[in-house]
Amino acid sequence: MSRTNPPPRRRRRALLTAGALAATALGTGGMMQGTASAADFACEVDYSANDWGSGFTANLSITNTGSTATNGWTLTYSYAGNQRLSQGWNGQWSQSGQTVTVRDTGWNGAIAPNATVSTGANFTYSGTNAAPTSFAVNGVTCGEDGGGPGPGPGPDPDPPGDRVDNPYEDAGVYVNPDWSANAASEPGGSAIADEPTAVWLDRRAAITGGSAGNSTGLREHLDNALVQAEEHENFVFQVVVYNLPGRDCAALASNGELAADEIDVYKEEFIDPIADILGDPAYSDLRIVTIIEIDSLPNLITNVSPRETATENCDEMLANGHYQEGISYALATLGDIPNVYNYVDAGHYGWIGWDDNFGASAELFHETATMNGATVDDVAGFIVNTANYGPTVEPHYTINDSVNGTSVRQSDWVDWNRYVDNQSFALGFRDELVRQGFNSEIGMLIDTSRNGWGGPDRPAGPGPRTDVNAYVEGSRIDGRYQAGNWCNQEGAGLGERPTASPVPNIDAYAWIKPPGESDGASREIPNPEGKGFDRMCDPTYEGNPRNGYNMSGALPDAPLSGHWFSAQFQELLANAHPPL
């Protein structure tokens, strides 16, 4: 891509549109629906178990100790062990991780003041079977055995935290042998073939492996990791969890195998089997970093009606709630494994950095992380720039610069964003997430695999201070036509090598997108992976509202997303910064 003679840029309008924030259209989650108002509701729950060593029958009764009849009820409580629901009655029973949810059957939804309803279920377990200590009905904590309503532990007490603050600290990180072999087979590739990259679980078949494109399964990777870990005191295994129903709703290149309504398949055939493997005690000494569902939640803020950037698929995924349900389920289920560190994908500065998107995204993240049994303790942190190209740091200008009294925010490139790079965004967004209720210990990751922007076109210093556009154009190392461009970007280079704790509150620079794996095909290629053809990967495409109608900047002749793209790998090596 030529930096010196870019095509005329049209102003990006869509991301600035102050449309109704998507978050306000969201439901509140199942808990409070169809109930008497929480204010005058109070309850007691009586729990007993008939235990035969490897299983038990739980009998529960709910008494309405308030003054208003319920119009539907939802009971939640948690076990501390591995109790597994087999079958329930007189209620709709479900389990997510250690959290059990029982909804009324319809016919027993009304509980008059002082009346009691009973429900029960069979469970299996091994080890110990401690009785649950706290119950909530319709989100109100209940008293037990005649005690009044009172404070108690939340519905999902996490296992006693032996998690460290930053899993990357003093730790080796898993080198994926599949990627490493591809890299090493390229001229010059051996310079980076021993860098750690993430394992992607991008379809059910990737869990077991053994099929084309997924040769190594999850267990085999973890077994490899145990061997690599022998050289290190601590060891991180990075795995991307990426298979939501209706995946990649604003684009086509990474559409997945699950249809928009296949949330149960996602839970039962994707998350549960992953949790079974990650929870195997054989792997309990690994620090397992999970990267949760790239691009999904941000899409529900920025690419939904009434914004100009809306897509039908994102509208559908917002309306059906399956992104949030899937992510909360993944967080709760994986978060129950004490050595798993969940990092939720938070987009990147050139997407969420605008005021319209920033607070609304953090709010949606918090809502999602606290529904269906997930809690903020299930979230170790967030990752920005996954599989994207935005610089970690723009070295030659900052958001606070101005030229002749005009702020760089008014330049065409920055276009009123609050950030000019991903590190400042990650730190700013972290503060907002904590403000919304996430733990103050959360850490951020930045995917630096392809955001180096070295090579001959990289500016050596700031641009001329003649006017704000000349200054920004001359300064910026980001060589894209527009910060919304995401597919196989021409001119990009490898970024910072994976590093632990580069600055406070950034847990690591990590290579999550394996460099050399395509972002999407540049023309239509029939395939059995569910992947579509997105014209953002076509170098002749002149854009859409999501990139402000700019050229795509994509390399030609790219294969399907995830497939090896030798020409891109070579360019990433050539334009690496820091140089190799």
Ligand code: BGC
């Ligand atoms: C693809 C995945 C692939 C991943 C890593 C994504 O764009 O959709 O199939 O595993 O990139 O290369």
